[in-house]
Amino acid sequence: MLSGREAEVARILSALRPVASRQPDPNSSGSSPAAAAPGQDAFPPVLVASIGGLAGVGKTALALTAGHAAIEAGYFDGSLFIDLHGYDESPVQGGQALEAFLRALGVTPDAVPEAVEERAALYWTELAALAGQGRRLLIVADNASSADQVRLLLPGDGTHRLLVTSRHTLATLNARLLDLGVLSAQAAVALLRHALLTADPTDRRATEAGTALEELASLCGYLPLALHISAALLILEPCQTIAELNAELATAQSKLSFLDDGERAVRASFDLSYRRLPLDHAALFRLMALNPGPDIGLGAAAVLADLPLPAVRIVLRSLVQAHLLECMNQRWSMHDLVRDYASELSRSVLNPPQHTATEGAGQEAATEQARRHRQLLEHYATTAVSACARLGVQGAPPAPGDFANRDEALAWLDDERANLTGSVVASADAGHHDIVVNLSVVLYDYLTWRGYYDDLISVTTTACRIARQSGAPAAEAGAWNNLGIALSEASRYEEAFRAFDRALDLFTSLGNDNERGKVLNGLGSALRESGRPAEALGAHQEAVAIQRVTGDLREQAAALNNLSLAHQDLEDYAEACAAAEEAASLFQRLGDIANEASALCTAAFALQASGKIEEARAACRRALTASRAAGNPLVEAATLMTCAQLDDLTPPTADRISAAGRGGLRTGQRRRTPSRGAVRHWRGTHRGRRKGSGSRLLRTRSAPA
Incomplete structure (x- = not known):
């Protein structure tokens, strides 16, 4: 069988x-x-x-x-x-x-x-x-x-x-x-092994290849034709190892050209299907390779095709019927080798032969293809703005757009995550520097909401490079600040310090005190998390002072919350309580109830540590009320975890209360500290127990220049 x-x-x-x-x-x-x-x-x-x-x-x-x-x-x-x-x-x-x-x-x-x-x-x-x-x-x-x-x-x-x-x-x-469909990974490996052993039962490559056969099957996209051709190439060169073939295939300028054993070729097989497509269907097939992610939704396909939704659906259905596209859950994708084939066709449009009778028409087609590509990238960027506005991050009111509520916006962002992060890279490659800088900032809120810090590091790194190439120091400074935050969230502190230092230098040279205060706030958070609370305290104090002068209440509140955390690490609970209460008051004044809940949690831990148990519980109750009003179940869950964590802490003794009032514990005494990670809500994931408050750090990104 x-x-x-x-x-x-x-x-x-x-x-x-x-x-x-x-x-x-x-x-x-x-x-x-x-x-x-x-x-x-x-x-x-x-x-x-x-x-x-x-x-x-x-x-x-x-x-x-x-x-x-x-x-x-x-x-x-x-x-x-x-x-x-x-x-x-x-x-x-x-x-x-x-x-x-x-x-x-x-x-x-x-x-x-x-x-x-x-x-x-x-x-x-x-x-x-x-x-x-x-x-x-x-x-x-x-x-x-x-x-x-x-x-x-x-x-x-x-x-x-x-x-x-x-x-x-x-x-x-x-x-x-x-x-x-294509073969399973196991069946693909079995096909390769069977082909080698059929040709030569003593071929040791089939039994001693380790994971090399699995890698070869993956490189072939588990497509039987590609697998048979790869096996034939190995049979024709008995001295070549499978690892060597894998390296050649992985680095080949064109996999499709490589997958040709003289009698069979993957490209020739695809050519037969492509040639039967109507012109408009063939055009969309080529354009589909320009999508920056692995699949595409109907709305984006309509933008790319420049067609109404009903019309593009007909074309997509035809391409699915021809098995040049796959459709699942109203999203369309290509087999890896088919995508390579479509990409080659797309590049051939961008590089028409010179000095030919069709040169003018080819250049016109290339211009049109570039326009469609830009149109698609702009679609992702502008729709992301509408979606992220619905998240309500940092107190921003919901903006009118394509999304009725937060859940709908998050669903779209989740579906398009690969396309959105890919759009940053694609825009950089295509020279659309404005999209790179703006989209990297827009995605900050969503990627931190979900805790996708590797993605955030990737897009902000690209934004730093492009802003510098473009000679845009303000945009570059903002990108470095955001990169520092992303690196901090990934616990890559030394890299974060370098990013923050670069942002500080640029904002200082630009004379932008407000943004410099944001950077200092982020730097202080990274210092605190890396175990340097005294340095963190100084950074947060400077950030608060700057924001008091600039009059930016939201940034002032965020810096005050983090200042309270630093005071708690240094066991100065009176100052910690004052800073946290002021932060909560400012957030309440601004109507930012989610961050108000966080600041109240910070205050609750400071109050508990200073022996004010009932006041700590009252702060927790206020935080819970605020978190429920915020309408975010993650915020509410985090607040409930804070309340539970406070209940688990041992009430301080009279001696400890006295020591706390003086800003520290007596020698030989140990203060039980809650896990900051345990209540870290919607900005990230748990990263184990940390010294200090259970409340989250409030980090503030830089906006596009």
């Missing part, structure tokens, strides 16, 4: 299996069918089964394997096979196929009618005669390009069966349909 296709073979056999005749049992209520005489089927059999799939996915092999299994099982007495060459320049026509089948059925050449209709009539007559003799045939029509190409080959009655393979899903054929 075909390796890795057992389930698919079983499905084909199920369709080909003769159907037991059924009719109601006169002795029953009619609900239990009983066997009946031939020709009295209550449920007609499946006359046609069609296997569809991407070029090179193994449709013919599956059809032949299933056909042989059906004959061995006694389903049929014989078979007819024809390759219709449906995607070649000269496909087999219906009349030609009928002539071939009539001759195979024993009709002499001079008895084959000239007219196609007469050939079809004779074909059905011959099949009926065989049925009358109790003989059943399996008719296999391989490589059909359309339902019309096989309609004349339909068997006519319920005795015989027609099995079709096609790169298209033949939905209009009234057939049992099976769309064939």
Whole structure:
């Protein structure tokens, strides 16, 4: 049986299996069918089964394997096979196929009618005669390009069966349909190993390759054609290791050019499918390679195609039917090798041959393609602005846009995350520096909300480079600040310090005190988290002083909250309480109830540490009320965790209260400290127990210049 296709073979056999005749049992209520005489089927059999799939996915092999299994099982007495060459320049026509089948059925050449209709009539007559003799045939029509190409080959009655393979899903054929996907990783490795051992049973590469075979299968995208070609390349070079082939394939300028064994080529196979596309469908297929992520939604596809939604849906459906696209949950994607193929076609548009008759038209097409690409990137950027506005981060009121509420906005951001982060890189490569800088800032709120700090580091690193290349010091300074925050969240403190230092230098040279205060606040947070509370205290104190002068109440409140955390680390609880209460008051004044809840949690820990248990509990209750009003379940959950954590702490003794009032504990005493990570809500993930308050640090990003 075909390796890795057992389930698919079983499905084909199920369709080909003769159907037991059924009719109601006169002795029953009619609900239990009983066997009946031939020709009295209550449920007609499946006359046609069609296997569809991407070029090179193994449709013919599956059809032949299933056909042989059906004959061995006694389903049929014989078979007819024809390759219709449906995607070649000269496909087999219906009349030609009928002539071939009539001759195979024993009709002499001079008895084959000239007219196609007469050939079809004779074909059905011959099949009926065989049925009358109790003989059943399996008719296999391989490589059909359309339902019309096989309609004349339909068997006519319920005795015989027609099995079709096609790169298209033949939905209009009234057939049992099976769309064939690529192999599983395990089956792909088994195919490679089997091919090597079949050629040479002593080939040690098949059994001693370690993970190299798995890597090769992955590089081939688990596509059987690519796997067979790779195996052939290894067979042709017995001294080459699998690891060496993997390295060549991974670094090849074109995988498609590499995957060619002289007789078979992946690109040539894809060419046959692409050439049959209508011009507008081929254009969208090329454009799909420009999408920065692994899949695309309907709205973005419409922007890329510059078509209304109903029109682009029709084109996408056609490309899915041709198995050049895959669709799942209303998102469209390509097999890796198909994407490489589409990318090559796209690049060929951008680099038309010079000094040719079509040079002018090629340059026009390249200009149009570049416009569509920019249009798509702008779509992602502008929609991200609307979505992130719905998050309500940093007290920003919801802005009108495409999203009715926060959940809807988050769902879109989650779906498009790879496209959004990819858009930053794609915009940098395409020279769209404005999109790079602005989108990296817009994504800050979402990526910190979800805790995707690796993504945040990636996009902000790109923004730093592009802003510097563009000669935009304000944008570069903001990007360095945001990168410092991202690195801090990933606990990469030494790198964060360097980023903050660069941001401080730039904002100082620009004379922007407000942004310099933001950087100092972030730097202080990183210093505190890395175990340097005294230095953190100084940074936060300077940040508070700056923001008092600039009059930025939100930044002042954030710096005060973090200042309280630093005071708590240094066991100066009176100052910690004062700073946290002032922060909470400012956030309340600003209507930023989520951050008000956080500052109240900070105050609660400071109050508890100073022995004011009831006041700490009151602060917790106020925090819980604020967090519920914020409407964010993550904020509310974090506040509940803070309250629970406070309840678990041992009440301080009179001696400890006295020591706390003086700003420290007596020698030999130990203060139980809550885990800051335990209540770290919607800005990040738990990172273990830390010294200091259980409340979160409030970091503030820099806005685009």
